[in-house]
Amino acid sequence: MSIDCKHIRNFSIIAHIDHGKSTLADRLLEWTGTVEKRQLKEQMLDDMELERQRGITIKARAVRMEYTHKGEVYELNLIDTPGHVDFHYEVSRSLACCEGAVLLVDAFQGVEAQTVANAYSAINLNLAIVPVINKVDLVHARVDEVLAEMEQSLGLDAADVVLASAKTGIGIDELLAGIVERIPPPAGDPNAVLRAMIFDSHYDSYRGAITYVRLVDGTVRKGQKIRFLETNSTHDVLELGQFVPQRRACEELFAGQVGYLVCNIKDVKQVHIGDTVTIPGDNGATAMPGYKPPQRMVYCGLYPSEGENFEELRDALEKLAINDPSFEYAPESSEALGFGFRCGFLGLLHMEIIQQRLEKEADLDLVQTAPNVTYQIKKTTGEVIEITNPQDVPDTGQIDEFRQPIVRTNFLTPVEHIGPIMQLCTDRRGVYLKTEYLSPTRAMLTFDLPLAEVIYDLHDKLKSVTRGYGTMDYELIGYFPADLARLDILVGSKKVDALSIICDRRDADRRGRSIVKKLRGEIDRHMFEIALQAAIGTKVIARETISAMRKNVTAKCYGGDISRKKKLWAKQKEGKKRMKSIGSVDIPQKAFMAVLDTGADRS
Amino acid sequence: MPAGRLAGARPAIVNAMDSAVPRAAYVHVPFCRHRCGYCDFSLVAGRDDLIERYFQALGRELARVPEPLCLDTLFVGGGTPSHLGVAGLRRLAAVLQDKLILAAGAEATLEANPSDVTPELVEVLREGGFSRLSLGAQSLAPATLAALDRNHTPDDVRRAVEAGLQAGLTVSVDVMIAAPGQSLAAVEQDLEDVLALGGQHVSVYCLTWEKGTRFASLLRQGLLQEAEEDLEREMYELAIERLEGGGLEQYEVSNFARPGHRCRHNETYWDCRPWEGFGPGAARFDGRTRITNHRSPVTWMHRILSGADPSGECDQMTPEEAARERIVVGLRRRDGLVRGEFAAASGFSLDALAGGAILSWVEQGFASDDGQRVRLTRRGLLVSDGLWAAVLGQGA
Numbered sequence: 001m002s003i004d005c006k007h008i009r010n011f012s013i014i015a016h017i018d019h020g021k022s023t024l025a026d027r028l029l030e031w032t033g034t035v036e037k038r039q040l041k042e043q044m045l046d047d048m049e050l051e052r053q054r055g056i057t058i059k060a061r062a063v064r065m066e067y068t069h070k071g072e073v074y075e076l077n078l079i080d081t082p083g084h085v086d087f088h089y090e091v092s093r094s095l096a097c098c099e100g101a102v103l104l105v106d107a108f109q110g111v112e113a114q115t116v117a118n119a120y121s122a123i124n125l126n127l128a129i130v131p132v133i134n135k136v137d138l139v140h141a142r143v144d145e146v147l148a149e150m151e152q153s154l155g156l157d158a159a160d161v162v163l164a165s166a167k168t169g170i171g172i173d174e175l176l177a178g179i180v181e182r183i184p185p186p187a188g189d190p191n192a193v194l195r196a197m198i199f200d201s202h203y204d205s206y207r208g209a210i211t212y213v214r215l216v217d218g219t220v221r222k223g224q225k226i227r228f229l230e231t232n233s234t235h236d237v238l239e240l241g242q243f244v245p246q247r248r249a250c251e252e253l254f255a256g257q258v259g260y261l262v263c264n265i266k267d268v269k270q271v272h273i274g275d276t277v278t279i280p281g282d283n284g285a286t287a288m289p290g291y292k293p294p295q296r297m298v299y300c301g302l303y304p305s306e307g308e309n310f311e312e313l314r315d316a317l318e319k320l321a322i323n324d325p326s327f328e329y330a331p332e333s334s335e336a337l338g339f340g341f342r343c344g345f346l347g348l349l350h351m352e353i354i355q356q357r358l359e360k361e362a363d364l365d366l367v368q369t370a371p372n373v374t375y376q377i378k379k380t381t382g383e384v385i386e387i388t389n390p391q392d393v394p395d396t397g398q399i400d401e402f403r404q405p406i407v408r409t410n411f412l413t414p415v416e417h418i419g420p421i422m423q424l425c426t427d428r429r430g431v432y433l434k435t436e437y438l439s440p441t442r443a444m445l446t447f448d449l450p451l452a453e454v455i456y457d458l459h460d461k462l463k464s465v466t467r468g469y470g471t472m473d474y475e476l477i478g479y480f481p482a483d484l485a486r487l488d489i490l491v492g493s494k495k496v497d498a499l500s501i502i503c504d505r506r507d508a509d510r511r512g513r514s515i516v517k518k519l520r521g522e523i524d525r526h527m528f529e530i531a532l533q534a535a536i537g538t539k540v541i542a543r544e545t546i547s548a549m550r551k552n553v554t555a556k557c558y559g560g561d562i563s564r565k566k567k568l569w570a571k572q573k574e575g576k577k578r579m580k581s582i583g584s585v586d587i588p589q590k591a592f593m594a595v596l597d598t599g600a601d602r603s
Numbered sequence: 604m605p606a607g608r609l610a611g612a613r614p615a616i617v618n619a620m621d622s623a624v625p626r627a628a629y630v631h632v633p634f635c636r637h638r639c640g641y642c643d644f645s646l647v648a649g650r651d652d653l654i655e656r657y658f659q660a661l662g663r664e665l666a667r668v669p670e671p672l673c674l675d676t677l678f679v680g681g682g683t684p685s686h687l688g689v690a691g692l693r694r695l696a697a698v699l700q701d702k703l704i705l706a707a708g709a710e711a712t713l714e715a716n717p718s719d720v721t722p723e724l725v726e727v728l729r730e731g732g733f734s735r736l737s738l739g740a741q742s743l744a745p746a747t748l749a750a751l752d753r754n755h756t757p758d759d760v761r762r763a764v765e766a767g768l769q770a771g772l773t774v775s776v777d778v779m780i781a782a783p784g785q786s787l788a789a790v791e792q793d794l795e796d797v798l799a800l801g802g803q804h805v806s807v808y809c810l811t812w813e814k815g816t817r818f819a820s821l822l823r824q825g826l827l828q829e830a831e832e833d834l835e836r837e838m839y840e841l842a843i844e845r846l847e848g849g850g851l852e853q854y855e856v857s858n859f860a861r862p863g864h865r866c867r868h869n870e871t872y873w874d875c876r877p878w879e880g881f882g883p884g885a886a887r888f889d890g891r892t893r894i895t896n897h898r899s900p901v902t903w904m905h906r907i908l909s910g911a912d913p914s915g916e917c918d919q920m921t922p923e924e925a926a927r928e929r930i931v932v933g934l935r936r937r938d939g940l941v942r943g944e945f946a947a948a949s950g951f952s953l954d955a956l957a958g959g960a961i962l963s964w965v966e967q968g969f970a971s972d973d974g975q976r977v978r979l980t981r982r983g984l985l986v987s988d989g990l991w992a993a994v995l996g997q998g999a
Binding site for chain 1: 629807808811833836855857869873880884893928984988990
């Protein structure tokens, strides 16, 4: 079926987590007849099991719907976006494929940090915004206040806001009409040179990489050759089509449309989100703006508990990387942990997801080191190196400048919690920028904070000081010099490389003390005394001792007792799984995370 | 009523040199006047009405043994065997004598509550061939006895020991340390008092907080406190020093004896020689497999009397597993293990099974090794539970 550009609308739904984005998407699929109600799995678009479990959208998806408005048939392409801050870049590329965005706000929760962040991303890309307040049927709905917040914080006109309930269907017709009427059709010339943007991909074990594209100019046909600018690789288009929501093949896609390409690509690493697709040869289109290589912000070491499982771990990582080009891994070795991998992630959530998949799909016992952000070091030679592992920090004498990533962080909170948030941020060496009032009761605070201080526990702390009402979002603004140092941990006078961290020199005493204290709690008493030390270079700054086990001998061992006691003794061995022996000290997996203890209860 | 007598003029029917035939037997008597708060043993308290059925069941269980067994050691434990009283003990001996015969010079022990022991009861024991009296004294301090829920007095203990010794029996006294509220000084006093009693054997037990006991639930509720690990260690070391100073040599984790008075029955367990067992919760061992009867006295009786198998848990070992177990129970003894003896008895080389572990223990000061004999040091003994995982291996 052919349709002209004027009858196409490309849009995303943007919202804070839990404001009902997936439910709204389901309702649109049902309302437009794309999916019959009885086939509608709840939250159709979140089709990965993990996403379902966690109620979050990790990967972007695209669905084509048909909608008849005033007697004319429209093609609506809904491009779903991930809802977590780890995936900022992916969100921005998905939005870049749209002419409009449905901005969804919960009628009770109101405007939150990700609402603001996502709305500004959309506004900056010149998208038409269709604002919606969801869950208006809730008894606690506070529609008037939320309207005021939207006007105040986002500069939207309250008269434009659609009042809806994705759950019951209130306002869905009005919303669909709004999408058609307020979002402009795509511009673009179907007869120009092919120019399309990749906004997502996934791996299909039969077809290879499935590449998600938005055509900006030109037309792509089955059987033609195409070229990816970033990798400069040429491929045959074996199949192309749209998601309805399953893949449905067609003969061609033209400017303005959204769809997929199957090109027999065996390695998803060739498919870069944000890359431009055009024709082979010298007459191709130029690259579209905004492309960035995946930026891994968080690294950690993953080691098999049992050294002999190294190959199995490698296979499992390889399998995961095929599906997820933003995840990266490289072999490394640690004196303490043996052979393993340094793994890079977009953020902490991304790391957790990968780790869960590994344990679930590969059934491997892993020891994970504490995550760290990436740092930059400008050496005295002028060379700038990137540090993804604290072990790679060169001697102080070779360091000219030690830089850390800084993020601009917005907090949205009821005004009564401003004080505690200020405290939280100043404790973490944040730089205060501004406070804006959304309404007499809600405010937005902006701080520049070291990313390292943000990712570990700031979100949890924020929730606790605001009784769950505060939300936050952040964006990397760059690497800035700071007075940083590597803090080493010695267990029984042996340096355990996997326990080293990078921290602000002014925090080193506190961090060191809190880490060795935490370790003392995590490591069981042994047959001998164990000294725990924190040191910068050769200077010891904190020390704790785990005294030797004093008495551990069971008494009665007569007759039938022996069978029972044997189980008891064997259990002491069972407990040693998931531990790493360093020297003769057994260190449990949990202890490797002890270094995350920031000593944050900084009283 | 004729008293049953276990030691007999009858000739040993089975060959004493056949090492697969047990020469030791344990009989469990599951009756007590009341259950002490720390006790999780197989017993019923205040159900003397079951005693007659118990004898019937015991007789039936003994019938499992095809030919009478000639025993070097017999141990009648509980529960409180002395709770059966003079008549009950005569009856017990009569039930046992069909299948259990004491060899000349055999050791036969009866466990007793000090308040049950009278000169008459001791006389019945002597008639029955018993040579040893094991007293559940626990302490000679009224406060500790009360804390432990015991219903006898320090004087009961003194009288009982005297009665036993006077009748020519070997007397063993159980002592509990780390009881709730017990101080180091109280332990010191107890040890002095126990030595003064003049018995030939002492067993020392640290109070353990077993799941399901009243003490365990009081501990959970915070109404009782466990002794600190350091205090427990001091008490235990004090016990070792005082008892050895008083002429009782430590020969196993919890056992101390004057020369020639070790409990030969318990040494059977630690030598991994076979033994027989009768009664609820009693175990038997043929060198490879250890079978434990159902722990509930009522279930045990019911099963036996209805012709069913009373066995509960069954611990079946490969020869290697049995050899590994032998290392552990062997090293818990002060004599330790001698390489040649170990190899002859188990069929395995000690070093093949545990050479690496032994080497590291010696390095860490937990064991000594003169090339032949391996023994735990005091230091090693104190933390020995943490050593065994390395020996028992994956199969354990």
